[in-house]
Amino acid sequence: MKFVLIQADGMPDRPLVELEGKTPLEAAKTPFMDQLVQSSEMGTINHIPKGMKSGSDVGNLSVLGYNPEKYFTGRSPIEAESIGINLEPDDICYRCNLVKIINKNGKEFMDDHSAGHIDTEISRKIIGALKEKLEDAEFKLYQGVSYRHIVVWKGGQNNLETTPPHDILEKNIIQYLPTGPGSVKLRDLMRQARIEIKKLKNLIPELKNSDCSDIWLWGQGKKPTLPHFKSIHKINGSVISAVDLIKGIGKLSGLNVLEVDGATGYLDTNYKGKVDAALKSLKKGDFCMIHIEAPDETGHEGNYRKKIQAITDLDKEVVGPIMEGLKREHNEYKICIVSDHPTPVDIRTHSYEYVPYMIFDSRLNKNNHNKDTFNERSANESNIVHDDGHRLLGSFLKS
Ligand SMILES: [Zn+2]
Structure with a gap:
């Protein structure tokens, strides 16, 4: 049969x-x-x-x-499996979107959860640079396809509140940033990424017009x-x-x-x-x-x-x-x-x-x-x- x-x-x-x-x-x-x-x-x-x-x-x-x-146990650990990341039992895996956040009158809005469906080759340059600047003993970044990437937090926190960026399009991001135990570290990572992406845009001409301004972390979980x-x-x-x-x-x-x-x-x-x-x-x-x-x-x-x-x-x-x-x-x-x-x-x-x-x-x-x-x-x-x-x-x- x-x-x-x-x-x-x-x-x-x-x-x-x-x-x-x-x-x-x-x-x-x-x-x-x-x-x-x-x-x-x-x-x-x-x-x-x-x-x-x-x-x-x-x-x-x-x-x-x-x-x-x-x-x-979460969306991103399943995706991590498909791109060959071997998660350890105490690893917490996050989806890392490349996104576009815009500033209007001092408030920040989620403009695009996909950074304009960013090209994989351009995203490779951004993730590559972020790896160099942001990775440490706790956080590791992994390249995926287009706007979809992965952050692994070694021994990290699993019970944070995060929000999918496609659910908050055109909304003020302030109440949707990660909250809960350890969220300060994630917010800090997102803030540092913004600074690095901004610098990168001045260094690499082809990134100048890309719609990427930030990373957004969500969809966390342990290996199922x-x-x-x-x-x-x-x-x-x-x-x-x-x-x-x-x-x-x-x-x-x-x-x-x-x-x-x-x-x-x-x-x-x-x-x-x-x-x-x-x-x-x-x-x-x-x-x-x-x-x-x-x-x-x-x-x-x-x-x-x-x-x-x-x-x-x-x-x-x-x-x-x-x-x-x-x-x-x-x-x-x-x-x-x-x-x-x-x-x-x-x-x-x-x-x-x-x-x-x-x-x-x-x-x-x-x-x-x-x-x-x-x-x-x-x-x-x-x-x-x-x-x-x-x-x-x-x-x-x-x-
Ligand atoms: Zn479906």
């Missing part, structure tokens, strides 16, 4: 006036998902436990079968320990994604993290490369998760046309070829399509509604719903509801 899980990140949405009351998923052309659902179990599921924040970190742990209430996928489910598996966070969860769970050239996490990603890598991995292993980021990104952009495009592409370039490939190469297989959380275009951030899922089993030709479309409405009208999303993977993998 072969198992493919397609994770359509942030695909679920809300009815939009611009689409005459349809959601982007309802408005998109999805003949393959609609065909598949007619012989599938369909229902709704929740991957964000009560009291936790709706994020891809929490959501993807749950999608991969790990109870976030038990295993989630996940029981390995294989020890739980007794099969080998792989994960395919463009996103560091998902690769990090894959590594921590002992899955093979497959690299695909041209995987971007956006509309221009290499869909064919991902599908080919998935089908190839299933010649040896039994499970593959394909993560598609574009529905989430286009939701954050607040662009329903692009989100419809992302979902139409997902259906045509991933779901269709996976159905075809599995049918051609394997006798028995199951396909699960699910999302970690909704990313509605009208609010441009994640929300908490239950998301649709379907499970297709090539040996069965039955459904529980008599619907011929896969979307939020159909799933809500079917009769299955999973409150504990992390349990879905186990039941999907029962052959």
Whole structure:
């Protein structure tokens, strides 16, 4: 038995006036998902436990079968894992964003959480210089991609309050700076970084016009320990994604993290490369998760046309070829399509509604719903509801 899980990140949405009351998923052309659902179990599921924040970190742990209430220790230690940082048990890992903070009438505002999606090569110069000036026995900096970097605080404090910079756009930063035990050290690090970045802008001409003014520290946590996928489910598996966070969860769970050239996490990603890598991995292993980021990104952009495009592409370039490939190469297989959380275009951030899922089993030709479309409405009208999303993977993998 072969198992493919397609994770359509942030695909679920809300009815939009611009689409005459349809959601982007309802408005998109999805003949393959609609065909598949007619012989599938369909229902709704929740991957964000009560009291936790709706994020891809929490959501993807749950999608991969790990109870976030038990295993989630913060976002940045998962990302650290994916870029090969070996965290010690007493290390506290922080996400370090390069950001743009502006001063208006003596008050400081978060203008851009990504420093204009700063180019990785330019960020390398900034992080390189900051390493030289700021690193000591306690604090170490690590280069990531674009605006996303890591600070590790040896023997640091874990119970500080920090705030994601994308949640405070255009807001006065004063009440969102780190607070709690030891926060003085973090604020000091951020203050020193500002001075160094300013100096650097005068020294390196190409940095002069960059949107980076500061670093912002948040998303802290200790290294999480996940029981390995294989020890739980007794099969080998792989994960395919463009996103560091998902690769990090894959590594921590002992899955093979497959690299695909041209995987971007956006509309221009290499869909064919991902599908080919998935089908190839299933010649040896039994499970593959394909993560598609574009529905989430286009939701954050607040662009329903692009989100419809992302979902139409997902259906045509991933779901269709996976159905075809599995049918051609394997006798028995199951396909699960699910999302970690909704990313509605009208609010441009994640929300908490239950998301649709379907499970297709090539040996069965039955459904529980008599619907011929896969979307939020159909799933809500079917009769299955999973409150504990992390349990879905186990039941999907029962052959
Ligand atoms: Zn997500």
